[in-house]
Amino acid sequence: xxxxxxxxxxxxxxxxxxxxxxxxxxxxxxxxxxxxxxxxxxxxxxxxxxxxxxxxxxxxxxxxxxxxxxxxxxxxxxxxxxxxxxxxxxxxxxxxxxxxxxxxxxxxxxxxxxxxxxxxxxxxxxxxxxxxxxxxxxxxxxxxxxxxxxxxxxxxxxxxxxxxxxxxxxxxxxxxxxxxxxxxxxxxxxxxxxxxxxxxxxxxxxxxxxxxxxxxxxxxxxxxxxxxxxxxxxxxxxxxxxxxxxxxxxxxxxxxxxxxxxxxxxxxxxxxxxxxxxxxxxxxxxxxxxxxxxxxxxxxxxxxxxxxxxxxxxxxxxxxxxxxxxxxxxxxxxxxxxxxxxxxxxxxxxxxxxxxxxxxxxxxxxxxxxxxxxxxxxxxxxxxxx
Amino acid sequence: xxxxxxxxxxxxxxxxxxxxxxxxxxxxxxxxxxxxxxxxxxxxxxxxxxxxxxxxxxxxxxxxxxxxxxxxxxxxxxxxxxxxxxxxxxxxxxxxxxxxxxxxxxxxxxxxxxxxxxxxxxxxxxxxxxxxxxxxxxxxxxxxxxxxxxxxxxxxxxxxxxxxxxxxxxxxxxxxxxxxxxxxxxxxxxxxxxxxxxxxxxxxxxxxxxxxxxxxxxxxxxxxxxxxxxxxxxxxxxxxxxxxxxxxxxxxxxxxxxxxxxxxxxxxxxxxxxxxxxxxxxxxxxxxxxxxxxxxxxxxxxxxxxxxxxxxxxxxxxxxxxxxxxxxxxxxxxxxxxxxxxxxxxxxxxxxxxxxxxxxxxxxxxxxxxxxxxxxxxxxxxxxxx
Numbered sequence: 001x002x003x004x005x006x007x008x009x010x011x012x013x014x015x016x017x018x019x020x021x022x023x024x025x026x027x028x029x030x031x032x033x034x035x036x037x038x039x040x041x042x043x044x045x046x047x048x049x050x051x052x053x054x055x056x057x058x059x060x061x062x063x064x065x066x067x068x069x070x071x072x073x074x075x076x077x078x079x080x081x082x083x084x085x086x087x088x089x090x091x092x093x094x095x096x097x098x099x100x101x102x103x104x105x106x107x108x109x110x111x112x113x114x115x116x117x118x119x120x121x122x123x124x125x126x127x128x129x130x131x132x133x134x135x136x137x138x139x140x141x142x143x144x145x146x147x148x149x150x151x152x153x154x155x156x157x158x159x160x161x162x163x164x165x166x167x168x169x170x171x172x173x174x175x176x177x178x179x180x181x182x183x184x185x186x187x188x189x190x191x192x193x194x195x196x197x198x199x200x201x202x203x204x205x206x207x208x209x210x211x212x213x214x215x216x217x218x219x220x221x222x223x224x225x226x227x228x229x230x231x232x233x234x235x236x237x238x239x240x241x242x243x244x245x246x247x248x249x250x251x252x253x254x255x256x257x258x259x260x261x262x263x264x265x266x267x268x269x270x271x272x273x274x275x276x277x278x279x280x281x282x283x284x285x286x287x288x289x290x291x292x293x294x295x296x297x298x299x300x301x302x303x304x305x306x307x308x309x310x311x312x313x314x315x316x317x318x319x320x321x322x323x324x325x326x327x328x329x330x331x332x333x334x335x336x337x338x339x340x341x342x343x344x345x346x347x348x349x350x351x352x353x354x355x356x357x358x359x360x361x362x363x364x365x366x367x368x369x370x371x372x373x374x375x376x377x378x379x380x381x382x383x384x385x386x
Numbered sequence: 387x388x389x390x391x392x393x394x395x396x397x398x399x400x401x402x403x404x405x406x407x408x409x410x411x412x413x414x415x416x417x418x419x420x421x422x423x424x425x426x427x428x429x430x431x432x433x434x435x436x437x438x439x440x441x442x443x444x445x446x447x448x449x450x451x452x453x454x455x456x457x458x459x460x461x462x463x464x465x466x467x468x469x470x471x472x473x474x475x476x477x478x479x480x481x482x483x484x485x486x487x488x489x490x491x492x493x494x495x496x497x498x499x500x501x502x503x504x505x506x507x508x509x510x511x512x513x514x515x516x517x518x519x520x521x522x523x524x525x526x527x528x529x530x531x532x533x534x535x536x537x538x539x540x541x542x543x544x545x546x547x548x549x550x551x552x553x554x555x556x557x558x559x560x561x562x563x564x565x566x567x568x569x570x571x572x573x574x575x576x577x578x579x580x581x582x583x584x585x586x587x588x589x590x591x592x593x594x595x596x597x598x599x600x601x602x603x604x605x606x607x608x609x610x611x612x613x614x615x616x617x618x619x620x621x622x623x624x625x626x627x628x629x630x631x632x633x634x635x636x637x638x639x640x641x642x643x644x645x646x647x648x649x650x651x652x653x654x655x656x657x658x659x660x661x662x663x664x665x666x667x668x669x670x671x672x673x674x675x676x677x678x679x680x681x682x683x684x685x686x687x688x689x690x691x692x693x694x695x696x697x698x699x700x701x702x703x704x705x706x707x708x709x710x711x712x713x714x715x716x717x718x719x720x721x722x723x724x725x726x727x728x729x730x731x732x733x734x735x736x737x738x739x740x741x742x743x744x745x746x747x748x749x750x751x752x753x754x755x756x757x758x759x760x761x762x763x764x765x766x767x768x769x770x771x772x
Contacts, residue, residue, distance in 0.1 A: 224766075307738075
């Protein structure tokens with residue numbers, strides 16, 4: 001945390017110079033320009049294979065459809081002479097962090113950018129570490145589809161600081177979203193008294209609950225797919241079926257013998273279906289898979305998780321294309337928040353037009369204001385309506 | 387911040403003992419029990435005058451009606467062989483902080499508690515400093531109406547620490563909401579990597595925009611009512627009408643001569659209506675008053691604020707009874723979030739049941755997974771559907 005504070009302070013004090021120096025120091029990349037030019041983005045995007053372009057377009061369409069269906073309408077109502085409601089307003093400037101460097105995650109840019117765009121965010125900015133100064137072709141393709149205002153080739157805690165405080169080149173945003181390593185997340189926490197954040201995302205988590213309708217090979221496949229995110233991935237399989245638990249255990253053991261896998265799996269024996277869901281609720285995992293005959297029935301018992309893959313559905317299809325987000329609460333955060341939706345980019349502005357409020361409500365307000373010692377509050381209401 | 391860290395650490399290490407000591411030290415109150423008994427609450431509540439009880443009941447009804455109208459339905463949809471949607475789940479355990487001591491704020495407990503209850507929160511806990519070990523009668527009355535699980539007679543940073551980490555007496559909650567002084571807000575920030583918070587609330591703010599339909603005396607009254615919250619209240623009046631600005635200025639000057647008022651007002655001359663709203667948007671005030679002939683037209687231009695009182699409506703009636711909340715974003719936070727609604731107590735759990743996804747979507751997922759280097763992700767999808 002002290003290291004991250006030092007990085008954030010450097011960016012506040014020295015702006016772009018600090019970004020160039022820190023990128024050279026940590027990422028070993030000498031940046032000529034922090035901000036990818038439109039020509040750079042077009043050139044990178046043009047080099048992308050047709051196959052990947054078509055895939056992104058197809059997935060885009062599916063994700064947009066999901067988030068369109070979630071977008072809330074404004075609410076207007078009223079009662080007893082008071083007209084009231086909520087107007088949903090999009091956040092104006094949003095910064096999306098996309099991890100990068102050796103790998104690239106166009107899917108993550110879609111997962112954050114599409115709900116932002118559906119919500120109506122007018123200015124989307126992206127920070128993602130470049131590959132030797134170059135923007136990944138698929139990332140460039142998605143950025144252009146999103147119509148981002150700027151794409152900065154900066155990563156790490158310094159990128160978060162730049163978007164939170166602004167530099168000569170990097171625009172100060174209203175909210176920062178997206179996954180990232182420990183430094184990125186620590187920086188998000190540090191700046192979260194100044195700027196909105198989606199949350200603090202840690203290593204990924206998957207809990208699978210299965211009954212005897214599930215195929216043990218596919219359970220293991222799903223666990224291993226999630227495990228691709230790295231050795232700190234938290235992987236749990238829960239069942240009340242001894243035979244299934246043994247089969248899954250057997251496959252995992254045979255794999256660990258033959259392979260240099262560094263994945264850790266937890267197998268849990270539950271009493272029954274309800275107990276299995278109860279255990280999952282207490283874990284509050286990022287991803288939950290209900291690989292059972294009656295997934296909708298079990299879903300009704302689920303309280304704490306980010307996203308649920310139901311029945312035969314592999315969790316990986318949610319990571320890419322089913323509709324729900326893959327930027328989800330980890331580390332128990334699903335106790336109090338969900339994954340990224342349009343709601344992360346909308347604010348409810350409440351309003352009231354008290355044209356002729358009922359007399360008893362006016363009286364009640366004045367009485368309570370006086371009780372709390374707010375004399376002038378009461379007068380300001382009384383002089384209007386009494 | 388260092389003082390608050392020290393307080394939080396004491397509560398983590400020494401639990402209830404620390405709470406009793408710190409309450410004695412800071413609030414000069416010797417607590418016999420941290421947790422108000424049901425008999426204590428009933429006794430306090432019974433001592434409340436009938437007049438205030440009726441007022442609370444009437445306001446309760448109005449606020450509940452507002453938040454009922456805001457509560458979202460679950461969303462279920464689907465496309466191309468994938469069934470998907472969102473289930474809104476209430477947070478299980480919520481802690482509400484209500485400032486107290488010399489004054490008491492039953493309205494604040496309603497503003498936080500009613501949307502929590504409407505959302506379906508099953509366990510509501512309250513922390514509020516007592517008056518010499520006694521619970522305020524109106525606060526007790528509202529707490530009983532809410533059916534709170536516990537009401538703790540503890541305030542300050544130590545109360546936030548107790549709800550975030552739990553002690554022998556105080557239950558660890560999933561999210562903490564509510565206003566409070568600088569220490570309370572600093573503590574909320576410090577624990578916000580472990581537990582949800584609504585935001586960090588600072589001194590209150592009001593911007594009034596008025597045209598020549600507004601009465602200058604009422605404008606001044608509204609500014610002064612807001613100013614009752616203390617000398618750090620931020621008060622701004624904006625108009626394009628010179629005569630109105632002069633009249634408001636005249637009244638304020640005559641008041642400041644005759645009175646020992648320590649309020650500070652800012653008067654701003656705008657070019658026109660649109661410019662006035664533009665200035666307000668840049669301020670991003672907690673409260674905005676549109677004291678104009680055409681408030682709904684101006685509302686359509688409002689982007690950043692917590693709550694809007696329209697037309698003839700005094701902001702104070704929103705503080706008590708109109709429907710919208712009075713726990714609202716301050717210090718520019720309305721750029722990225724709104725005031726307390728049912729959404730602060732609900733989480734969107736996303737789900738997908740991909741029974742027979744279209745072939746091109748399956749292909750697209752596998753292609754993108756491979757592009758990103760997630761081989762097993764792709765396999766887990768391919769082995770299911772291909």
